[in-house]
Amino acid sequence: MTAPDGNTPQIARLKAYYTELEAGRTYVWCSCGRSAAQPFCDGSHAATGFRPVRYRAAADGEEVLFCGCKYTGTPPFCDGAHNGLVDTYPDDDPDSERNRTIPFADVPDGPRVALNGGCYVFSADRAPKAERGPVRYCTVIGPEHGSIHQSQFCFEVGAGDAPAMTFGDRHVVLFVSEGDAEVTISGRRFAAEAHSGVYVRPGEAFAVTGRKGGPVRFLASVCPRAKAPDWVDGMPDGFDDSxxxxxxxxxPAQRQGMANRYFQMLVDKEIGSDVVAQFIGHIPLSKAEPHRHLYEEALLILSGQGCMWTENLKAPVGAGDVIFLPRKQIHSLEATSDEGMLVVGTICPGDNPAINY
Ligand code: FES
Incomplete structure (x- = not known):
């Protein structure tokens, strides 16, 4: 990193500033990093080539993340660029004095292990399943479990023709976690190998079967929330050609680095999904520094072992588990396997998993 001079911003801090705004008020964001009133300007830019950036709040209580590193490409707001300014993602010591006092959460008979603030770890293997032909399914995340923006369902498809389903006028993002799938979306067929993301537009129906008759497992994230799929007779047409x-x-060529982590966006606005976004990412052996997001997140563990921490509880996690994270809930995911963990995240509303505070 270049040492700060008149043309280089000074890093005020390596993460964003969460701020609740007042309607009609103009906020003057420090772009040079030299202000003592972070994240706002105090005039210290005078001898530099920097100028502050003004932002007028439209609504009371508007929640924003002002950039603290001053390297954002979307001033005055954080775009995740702070993660690229360091070689190692900020870590936390799982064996610190404070962390050693945090107990494991109780494991109930059901599939959800509750952590703090509505966060939980879901294990599909412990969940009762409904059936529809060769399809077995259960609800992973729903309004009844505290979500505000998204629902998520886990599907297992055996041999035979799977029936079509729809979530009505909602965005649906699938992740094929096991098996190679054939996905039919309102009459249009697609091949989707394991670890692919699939996008279904509002108003469309879809069916998922295993190619060559093999079993398939997939997650469906639905935004806004839905209680359950609507099963439909036959496969309607009406594929959205837009x-x-x-x-x-x-x-691998699409991976984006994030310090010593990486992620690849799967379904996002590049293919038309401007409400919900899906990514696949790798977490090395480490415990992340506790942090928060303004989006709601669901994380599926694809491989590796780890531990999910909230402020006063923790729970072990492994392949097949889903972690539900409400907005603004402080948390930290620790990978305990030498090879780290591979995870798939669905964030809503949002399109950038690198933005946190
Ligand atoms: S704090 Fe600067 S981009 Fe996030």
């Missing part, structure tokens, strides 16, 4: 690309496979 968004022709629907399947995004794994592609």
């Amino acid at each position: 968004c022709p690309v629907r399947v995004v496979p794994l592609d």
Whole structure:
């Protein structure tokens, strides 16, 4: 990193400033990093080439993340660029004096292990399943479990023709976690190999079967929330041609670095999903510094072992588990496997998993 001079911003801090705004008030964000009144300007830029950036709040209580590192590409707000300014993602010592006092949460008979603030770890293997033909399914996240923005369902498809379903006028994002799938979306067929993301537009119906008759497992994230799928007879047409690309496979060339982590966006606004976004990412052996997001997040563990921490509780996590994270809930995910953990995240509303505070 270049040492700060008149043309280089000074890093005020390596994360964003959460701020609740007042309607009609103009906020003057420090872009040079030299202000003593962070994240706001105090005139210290005078001898530099920087100028502050003004933002007028539209609504009372508007929640924003003002950039603290001053390297954002979307001033005055954080765009996650702070993660690229360091070699190692900020860590926390799982064996610190404070962390050693945090107990494991009780494990109930049901599938959800409750942590603080509405966060929980869901294990589909412990969940009762409904059936529809060769499809077995259960609710992972729903309004009855405290979500505000998204629902999520886990589906297992055996041999035979799977029936079509719809979530009505909602965005649906699928992740094929096991098996190679054939996905039919309102009459249009797509191949989706394991670890692909799939986007279904509002108003469309879809069906998922295993290619060559093999079993398939997939998650469906639905935004806004839905109680359950509506099953439909036959496969309606009406594919939305305005968004022709629907399947995004794994592609190492599309990885974005985030200190010593990486992620690849799967379903996002690039293919038309401007409400909900899905990514796949790798977490090395480490415990992240506790942090928060303004989006609601669901994290599926694809491989590796770890521990999910909130302020006063923790729970072990492993492949197949889903972690539900409400907005603004402080948390930290620790990977305990030498090879780290591979995770798939669905964030809503939002399109950038690198933005946190
Ligand atoms: S704090 Fe600067 S981009 Fe996030």
